[in-house]
Amino acid sequence: MNFYRDATYVLEFVEKTEAQGRVAGSLQTLVLNSCKKFNLKTNPKHIYAAVHSCWLYREFLDKILQRSKILKEIPKKKGEPAFNKTTIKLLVHDLLFSKSKRIQMGKHPIKEFVLKHKTRLNSEVVRLKLKLKVTDLRQLVNDNSSDITPVRWIRINPIRARNKEKEVLAELEKKFPTKVESWTEIVPGTIYHDEYIPNLFGVHPGDKVTSHELYKTGKIIIQDRASCFPAHILNAQKTDVVIDACAAPGNKTTHVAAHIFQNEAPDSVKVHAFEKDPERAKTLRTMIKSAGCSNGIEVHVGDFTKIAKPALFPKVTGFIVDPSCSGSGIFGRQAFDERNRNKEQGAAQKDDETTAHPSEEEHEDIAEKDLKVRLQKLSSFQFEIVRYALSFPSAKKLVYSTCSVHAEENERIVIDLLLDSKVKEAGWRVRKRAGVIPTWPRRGLYTEFEEVFRDEEQAKELAEACIRVSPKEDGGIGFFAVCFERD
Numbered sequence: 001m002n003f004y005r006d007a008t009y010v011l012e013f014v015e016k017t018e019a020q021g022r023v024a025g026s027l028q029t030l031v032l033n034s035c036k037k038f039n040l041k042t043n044p045k046h047i048y049a050a051v052h053s054c055w056l057y058r059e060f061l062d063k064i065l066q067r068s069k070i071l072k073e074i075p076k077k078k079g080e081p082a083f084n085k086t087t088i089k090l091l092v093h094d095l096l097f098s099k100s101k102r103i104q105m106g107k108h109p110i111k112e113f114v115l116k117h118k119t120r121l122n123s124e125v126v127r128l129k130l131k132l133k134v135t136d137l138r139q140l141v142n143d144n145s146s147d148i149t150p151v152r153w154i155r156i157n158p159i160r161a162r163n164k165e166k167e168v169l170a171e172l173e174k175k176f177p178t179k180v181e182s183w184t185e186i187v188p189g190t191i192y193h194d195e196y197i198p199n200l201f202g203v204h205p206g207d208k209v210t211s212h213e214l215y216k217t218g219k220i221i222i223q224d225r226a227s228c229f230p231a232h233i234l235n236a237q238k239t240d241v242v243i244d245a246c247a248a249p250g251n252k253t254t255h256v257a258a259h260i261f262q263n264e265a266p267d268s269v270k271v272h273a274f275e276k277d278p279e280r281a282k283t284l285r286t287m288i289k290s291a292g293c294s295n296g297i298e299v300h301v302g303d304f305t306k307i308a309k310p311a312l313f314p315k316v317t318g319f320i321v322d323p324s325c326s327g328s329g330i331f332g333r334q335a336f337d338e339r340n341r342n343k344e345q346g347a348a349q350k351d352d353e354t355t356a357h358p359s360e361e362e363h364e365d366i367a368e369k370d371l372k373v374r375l376q377k378l379s380s381f382q383f384e385i386v387r388y389a390l391s392f393p394s395a396k397k398l399v400y401s402t403c404s405v406h407a408e409e410n411e412r413i414v415i416d417l418l419l420d421s422k423v424k425e426a427g428w429r430v431r432k433r434a435g436v437i438p439t440w441p442r443r444g445l446y447t448e449f450e451e452v453f454r455d456e457e458q459a460k461e462l463a464e465a466c467i468r469v470s471p472k473e474d475g476g477i478g479f480f481a482v483c484f485e486r487d
């Protein structure tokens with residue numbers, strides 16, 4: 001019963017968040033956050049599996065629950081329903097749609113109540129299948145199975161490994177004994193040694209890593225390959241002091257610290273991590289602690305552009321700016337993105353009575369318009385935050401990155417910054433390809449620079465200076481990175 005009780009809290013939280021409007025982040029993040037919020041003891045992975053499946057079947061479940069009238073028959077206890085409706089939904093889901101088609105619970109009145117309605121529930125499933133002309137409702141469920149990363153990337157954390165990286169790798173190789181030469185050859189049990197980022201390894205996404213002792217002790221950190229690019233490009237040294245302007249959950253922050261402190265225990269603050277969202281700042285602190293960096297990283301909760309006054313940070317030499325973006329390059333958002341789109345299309349439809357039944361083309365137009373508005377808002381925020389960071393007196397290098405595939409958030413931000421008079425005056429330029437993982441083949445979009453910079457060579461050089469990572473095709477999330485520098 002504990003499992004269903006905890007899953008009920010989470011499903012209610014997910015449904016409430018979704019009902020409030022646009023959902024940011026993935027379902028997985030939402031589940032993890034609510035498990036923390038409610039301090040639940042059940043393994044979040046098990047809760048995620050149940051909630052995710054319930055979410056996929058939600059429209060069918062709602063119809064079945066309504067038509068079978070089961071919710072109306074919930075017995076009363078002191079005038080109140082004796083059973084929670086969401087718990088019943090979870091039980092009915094397991095009975096009808098789980099692999100085992102069983103409710104995973106011992107004897108309990110709520111289980112008996114649901115089982116009493118089993119025949120009626122099953123006949124509603126049959127009715128629905130006939131109506132929808134399918135032999136199995138699974139045929140209509142988009143399980144987003146293509147919405148997962150092709151590789152699980154793991155980096156060794158030198159701050160915890162303490163000069164014993166080889167031993168950590170040997171330990172890792174006990175679990176992944178077969179080395180493969182390309183990430184495309186990864187199958188369960190194999191390991192790929194990345195050619196771009198030192199001490200980064202790829203394994204199969206189905207292989208469990210989080211239960212491994214190395215993970216629990218912070219010696220290895222799960223981090224997408226592209227997400228490792230910014231700290232690698234920044235290449236902070238012992239003498240550097242770095243600000244991570246948008247830090248949570250903290251992958252890049254601890255990677256920067258790994259460059260600065262390397263194999264030593266941090267003994268003074270060399271990284272300032274800013275995070276606007278107090279809840280996310282809690283996760284950031286947990287990540288920093290687990291990576292053994294608490295003494296080397298100071299967390300500042302608040303809007304970076306408001307609380308980080310340049311005069312208060314005269315020694316800061318480097319920046320990581322990885323602001324909120326459309327997230328169009330990341331996985332696990334498909335379910336919410338689709339839902340967000342549908343909601344906005346529905347709202348647009350209500351606003352305009354002439355389009356009570358928009359055609360497919362009109363649907364696409366609405367979606368496109370919505371995306372444009374979103375990208376405009378995001379890009380002006382992204383531009384402002386980088387521009388602000390570039391005003392810090394001793395800053396010499398800054399890596400800007402997004403997990404977006406849209407030029408508006410990537411190349412066009414670079415162009416606007418290069419054209420900005422303050423940025424120009426301060427002597428900033430874009431670091432050339434030779435200093436930005438030169439062997440990485442996919443670079444920025446030439447057409448974007450060509451439109452603005454008439455000089456073909458300059459446009460080419462700028463495009464080459466940027467890094468693009470194509471989602472899936474390049475072994476992980478979609479990404480963009482560029483480095484600004486000055487003397």
Ligand SMILES: C[S@@+](CC[C@H](N)C(=O)[O-])C[C@H]1O[C@@H](n2cnc3c(N)ncnc32)[C@H](O)[C@@H]1O
Binds near residue numbers: 248325
């Ligand atoms: C893309 S995420 C950063 C991911 C992080 N760099 C990592 O690799 O783990 C962007 C973060 O910036 C935070 N953020 C957005 N605007 C901010 C601002 N003005 N000041 C500080 N943090 C901000 C968001 O709350 C979010 O946690």
